[in-house]
Amino acid sequence: MKLKKEKGITLIALVVTIVVLLILAGVSTNVLFSDSGLIEKAQNSGLKIRAAQVEEVVANWKQSNFINSSINKQKETADKMLEDLISKKLVTEDEIDREQEKIIIKKKDGTIIKEISYSDVEIVISKTPENEKARAVKLKVESMKGITNIKTKEDLIKYLKSLSDERKKEMLKEQMVPFINKEDSTANCQTFEDVLKWMKNKEIIAEETENAFWNWVQSAKNVDGLTGVNAVLEAILEFLYGDENTGEIKGYSVINPNEQISDTYIATENGTYTFKIQDLTTGKTYYKKVEVTNVDANMPAYEAKSIEPEKGRGTYAFLYNLRLEQDTTFQNAYIIYENEKIDVSSLIEERSLENGEKANLIWTSHINRYLYEIGKTDGALSLGRTIQHIILVKDKIEYPANIRFENPIN
Numbered sequence: 001m002k003l004k005k006e007k008g009i010t011l012i013a014l015v016v017t018i019v020v021l022l023i024l025a026g027v028s029t030n031v032l033f034s035d036s037g038l039i040e041k042a043q044n045s046g047l048k049i050r051a052a053q054v055e056e057v058v059a060n061w062k063q064s065n066f067i068n069s070s071i072n073k074q075k076e077t078a079d080k081m082l083e084d085l086i087s088k089k090l091v092t093e094d095e096i097d098r099e100q101e102k103i104i105i106k107k108k109d110g111t112i113i114k115e116i117s118y119s120d121v122e123i124v125i126s127k128t129p130e131n132e133k134a135r136a137v138k139l140k141v142e143s144m145k146g147i148t149n150i151k152t153k154e155d156l157i158k159y160l161k162s163l164s165d166e167r168k169k170e171m172l173k174e175q176m177v178p179f180i181n182k183e184d185s186t187a188n189c190q191t192f193e194d195v196l197k198w199m200k201n202k203e204i205i206a207e208e209t210e211n212a213f214w215n216w217v218q219s220a221k222n223v224d225g226l227t228g229v230n231a232v233l234e235a236i237l238e239f240l241y242g243d244e245n246t247g248e249i250k251g252y253s254v255i256n257p258n259e260q261i262s263d264t265y266i267a268t269e270n271g272t273y274t275f276k277i278q279d280l281t282t283g284k285t286y287y288k289k290v291e292v293t294n295v296d297a298n299m300p301a302y303e304a305k306s307i308e309p310e311k312g313r314g315t316y317a318f319l320y321n322l323r324l325e326q327d328t329t330f331q332n333a334y335i336i337y338e339n340e341k342i343d344v345s346s347l348i349e350e351r352s353l354e355n356g357e358k359a360n361l362i363w364t365s366h367i368n369r370y371l372y373e374i375g376k377t378d379g380a381l382s383l384g385r386t387i388q389h390i391i392l393v394k395d396k397i398e399y400p401a402n403i404r405f406e407n408p409i410n
Contacts, residue, residue: 044107051105051114054090057081058103058118065120078118100287121146123277123288135299136323137292139273141254141263147279150251153224156237160230168229172217172236174278178253178261179236190259237280253278266323267292302328304392304401306364314365314408319392319399327359332393335367337376341391344370364388364405381407 058081065075078101085091091103101119106112122145128138150156160168176195180187189195200208205216220231240261241250255276256265267273270293277286303322308315321328332345347366353359364383367390372380384407391400 044113047105047107047113050090051116054085054103054105055114055116057085057090058116061118062120081118100289119146119286121277121279121286123275123286125275125288125290127290127292127294129294131294133294133296133299134322135268135296135301137267137295138325139257139265139267139275139290139292141275141277141288144252144277147252147277150249150280152247153234153238153249156234156249157224157226157230160226160233165229168233169214171280172229172233175233175236175240175253177259178255179240181259182240182261241280251280253280266325267295268323269297270295300397300399302394302397302399304390304399304403306390306401306403308406314363315404315406316361316363317390317392317401317403318359318361319394326353326355326357327361328394329358329360330392330394330399333362334391334393335371336389336391337371340376342371342374342376346370362390362392364403365407368405368407 061076061081067073068075082091082096085103086093091105095103095105097104101117101121103116103118104112105114105116122143123141124143126138126140126142128140150159163171173192176192177189180189180195180198184198187194187198189198196205196208196210196213199205199213199216205212217232218228221227222231222235224231224234226234238249241253242248243250253261254263255278256262257267257273257275258265263275265273265275272289272291275288275290277288278284279286301322303320304317305320306315306317317333318327319330320326329350330348332343333348334341335344336342344362344367347362347370348360349362351359351361367388368377368383369380371377372382377383383405385405387402387404389400390403391398393399
């Protein structure tokens, strides 16, 4: 009897087929849903298109306001422009940073697609060095556009008289913190309450209360005929923002990340630093953040340098504090001459800086004469116009430098 052959799939073949299908499904899923998948790419593309649309709306809004301002027409507020963007579903409230006046569009993982500023004020901050590794990085507010200066004292008085009593009191409380810190570098006031405590300790007010402060303010008067809040505000604003050379009074103040009135800050650690720019005419505060990533704590904090203070006076070597950006002290000094390390510490001199702090220096001409006196050179001027290797020592750390010796002209 002839058996009939059955056609079908074996168990092994079935398992292999299922495995292949699962692999193909996994590949398809990965292509669709991974970080670099089609869906993710489509979403990112959509975010970029939306960012471009928002950027165009903001640019048109700024241009329209510029034109309206030039023909004395009322400008559209930022709040109105933002409401329109939200209503058109181009941005969400979470994407608006009202403090920095920015719209920040991000991916789901937090990666920023686009930052769009809608501020009328443009603040430019430089970093020195920009990218090169350094022990400290200097941050400086280089320019500001969109804030008008109060040019003269007359302008300032006129402006103060135009303010409401409430605004003047508010402004005075704001300005007392930087005023006290500038008046007394040891005060370190952070709040108005700190100001009250400082004034009480200095016996300016009898009690550490706001009532005592306002009683003190009301008793004030000045030579310009102003009294009370007007008198105190005028004096403080002139002290804080007046330019002694031009007589101009800036209509704004720059508060550095250390809460000091200064357009400069020395960053000694990597991180994000915020400058505050206060517009005195509007009372508005603008914020500008800058990211520092190139501080290397392992690099030296000081640098040996030289300078010729005046033509014909010769040169001197000094130690420079890279963090504070000023000369500093050092304990020892050496010159490497003909492969010999010679101690010249006895020639170190002290001088006072403009801020009252002390610093040291050593004149190259004195080193030249000393080497001649101990029989190392043939003449007291023999090293003039040569490059010599100097080592300055601070806290047992050596700071070398190649310095050009210049002899003074007698």
